[in-house]
Amino acid sequence: MIVPISSLGLVLMGLTLDACGQQSAGSGLASVETKEPNSPNYKPAFAGQTRIAGTKTTTPYEGKVLTEALTSPWGITSLPDGRLLVTQREGSMRIVTTAGKVSEPITGLPAVNSSGQGGLLGVRVDPDFATNRMVYWVFSEPRPDGNLTAVGKGKLSADEKKIENAKVIYEATPAYKGNLHYGGRILIDKQGNLVISTGERSDLVTRPQAQSLNSGLGKVIRITKEGKPASGNPFVGQADARPELYSYGHRNVQSLAFHPVTGDLWEGEFGPRGGDEINRIQPGKNYGWPTITYGIEYSGQKVGEGIQQKEGLEQPVYYWDPSVSPSGMTFYSANNVPEWKNNLFIGTLSGMHVLRLVIENNKVVGEERLLSDQLQRFRDITQGKDGALYAITDQGRLYRIDKK
Numbered sequence: 001m002i003v004p005i006s007s008l009g010l011v012l013m014g015l016t017l018d019a020c021g022q023q024s025a026g027s028g029l030a031s032v033e034t035k036e037p038n039s040p041n042y043k044p045a046f047a048g049q050t051r052i053a054g055t056k057t058t059t060p061y062e063g064k065v066l067t068e069a070l071t072s073p074w075g076i077t078s079l080p081d082g083r084l085l086v087t088q089r090e091g092s093m094r095i096v097t098t099a100g101k102v103s104e105p106i107t108g109l110p111a112v113n114s115s116g117q118g119g120l121l122g123v124r125v126d127p128d129f130a131t132n133r134m135v136y137w138v139f140s141e142p143r144p145d146g147n148l149t150a151v152g153k154g155k156l157s158a159d160e161k162k163i164e165n166a167k168v169i170y171e172a173t174p175a176y177k178g179n180l181h182y183g184g185r186i187l188i189d190k191q192g193n194l195v196i197s198t199g200e201r202s203d204l205v206t207r208p209q210a211q212s213l214n215s216g217l218g219k220v221i222r223i224t225k226e227g228k229p230a231s232g233n234p235f236v237g238q239a240d241a242r243p244e245l246y247s248y249g250h251r252n253v254q255s256l257a258f259h260p261v262t263g264d265l266w267e268g269e270f271g272p273r274g275g276d277e278i279n280r281i282q283p284g285k286n287y288g289w290p291t292i293t294y295g296i297e298y299s300g301q302k303v304g305e306g307i308q309q310k311e312g313l314e315q316p317v318y319y320w321d322p323s324v325s326p327s328g329m330t331f332y333s334a335n336n337v338p339e340w341k342n343n344l345f346i347g348t349l350s351g352m353h354v355l356r357l358v359i360e361n362n363k364v365v366g367e368e369r370l371l372s373d374q375l376q377r378f379r380d381i382t383q384g385k386d387g388a389l390y391a392i393t394d395q396g397r398l399y400r401i402d403k404k
């Protein structure tokens with residue numbers, strides 16, 4: 001099924017002159033957000049931190065559904081041959097071709113707790129996968145005292161039917177009896193370390209641990225492929241701090257991506273009612289939750305003191321109110337659609353679109369919402385070996401998003 005997105009009307013809008021009469025690719029249109037904020041009294045820390053000007057892709061492109069046969073897919077990544085490895089939340093993986101052919105479930109993974117937001121989550125393959133066939137994944141691990149975000153690794157068998165010698169290499173303790181806010185993304189950095197995101201488990205009782213350097217909750221974590229703290233981590237040698245921590249003060253991090261030019265680590269996390277954020281992560285820094293936030297409690301109450309800025313706490317590069325629920329994200333580094341180069345693409349859940357952010361000098365200068373007409377909860381997105389974007393949805397679809 002082919003869903004045409006671009007039209008002549010959109011092309012013309014993309015060339016609209018802004019109020020100053022200057023043609024601008026990123027600042028010519030009204031903000032894509034038209035709904036009232038939950039917190040109209042919360043003011044951004046700097047111009048352009050929210051509700052930036054809209055932008056429109058002028059290159060004709062399409063979002064094509066390749067399959068609808070996936071079951072709650074959560075993470076997607078490319079294999080060296082261009083096929084896609086996809087996790088399913090219930091605890092299995094599938095290999096999908098770019099023609100949409102779906103393999104039988106790959107078994108052999110450790111048990112997952114798939115209640116609530118838990119299950120088999122993010123996935124990456126080793127940079128040397130072609131020779132070692134190693135796979136790394138994040139999951140919610142059942143434990144006698146609750147459950148927690150954990151990291152596993154194992155070898156994809158030659159027949160691609162199972163993961164062999166699966167091993168749990170890291171556990172973001174403490175465990176907790178809940179089923180929300182596991183984080184769950186994973187990247188492999190240039191040094192070959194695993195960069196993992198966790199969540200603060202949502203409840204008021206665990207939330208303060210996002211600020212604790214002696215807890216795995218609400219963090220970005222950087223470990224070796226053996227699960228040990230990576231060398232160069234910011235808190236190595238500091239008393240009462242865990243050496244595997246990379247940044248802290250996070251709520252529930254389902255977005256991680258490296259910028260293709262600067263190499264910086266970018267992160268996205270859910271706020272409560274409003275306050276979803278994009279951050280540029282620097283090692284050792286405190287990203288504020290729950291001390292500062294642009295969101296409010298689901299009840300409508302303020303969070304903590306109800307402050308949005310504080311000395312020593314990092315401001316998000318960008319935030320949304322109301323929420324869009326940013327999940328998986330990727331920077332676009334291909335040439336298929338030149339105007340997308342180095343843009344950030346984010347799958348949104350409650351927003352039900354693929355979000356495109358144009359970023360210049362570490363600031364957001366334009367926002368676009370793609371595939372809104374599909375009414376899908378976009379869980380993760382990755383760039384394929386062919387330079388197309390591939391996105392999975394909670395409803396079980398895999399999309400290819402590319403030039404027509």
Ligand SMILES: [Ca+2]
Nearest residue numbers: 277287288289
């Ligand atoms: Ca924050």
